[in-house]
Amino acid sequence: MMGKLIKNVCRAFWFIAATMMLAALSVFLFDPYYGFFAKSAQDDGRRQRGQELYFASGCQACHGDTGNEPVDPGYPVIAGQPAAYIERQIRDIKSGARSNGLSPLMQPSTLTLSDADIAAIAAYLTRDR
Numbered sequence: 001m002m003g004k005l006i007k008n009v010c011r012a013f014w015f016i017a018a019t020m021m022l023a024a025l026s027v028f029l030f031d032p033y034y035g036f037f038a039k040s041a042q043d044d045g046r047r048q049r050g051q052e053l054y055f056a057s058g059c060q061a062c063h064g065d066t067g068n069e070p071v072d073p074g075y076p077v078i079a080g081q082p083a084a085y086i087e088r089q090i091r092d093i094k095s096g097a098r099s100n101g102l103s104p105l106m107q108p109s110t111l112t113l114s115d116a117d118i119a120a121i122a123a124y125l126t127r128d129r
C-alpha cells in the first residue's frame, strides 16, 4: 500500500521533471528571440541585408567585392574586423567625427545609411571572425 503510493509519487515527479526539461529545451532552441535557431536565422538575414546594402551603396568600388581587396593600396582592408569596430568607423565617417586621411572620399556613400543599415553592413563584413 505505502510502496505503491511512493511509486506513484516518484512517477509523477519524473513526469513533471521531464516535462519541465522539455519545455526549457524547446525555449532554448526555438524561442523567437533567444532561441538557438531563431538567432542564427536572424543573423543570416541581417548579413544578407548587409551584403545588399554594401553593393547598393557602392562600397565595393573602393574596398572590393569582399571588403578584402581595396582598389587602391592606400585604401584599407575592411573585412574580418570586429563588428563593433567596423560599425563605429562607418558611423564616425558618416557623421564627420572621423575625417582623417582619405575618409572624406568615403563619406558621401554613407549618408543615406541608417544605424540599422550600418549594423547590418558590419555584420556582413565581420563574417570571417
Ligand code: HEC
Residues within 6 Å of the ligand: 054, 057, 058, 059, 060, 061, 062, 063, 074, 075, 076, 077, 078, 086, 087, 089, 090, 100, 101, 102, 103, 105, 106, 109, 110, 121
Ligand atoms: C571613394 C572610396 C570609398 C568608398 C566608396 C567607400 N570607402 Fe570606406 N574607406 C575608404 C578609405 C580611403 C578609407 C580610409 C580612410 C582613412 O584614410 O582613414 C575607408 C575606411 C573605411 C572603414 C574603416 C576601416 C578601418 O580599419 O578603420 C570602413 C569600415 C569602411 N571604409 C567601410 C565602407 C563602407 C561600408 C562603404 C560603403 C557604404 C565604404 N567604406 C565606401 C574609401 C571608400
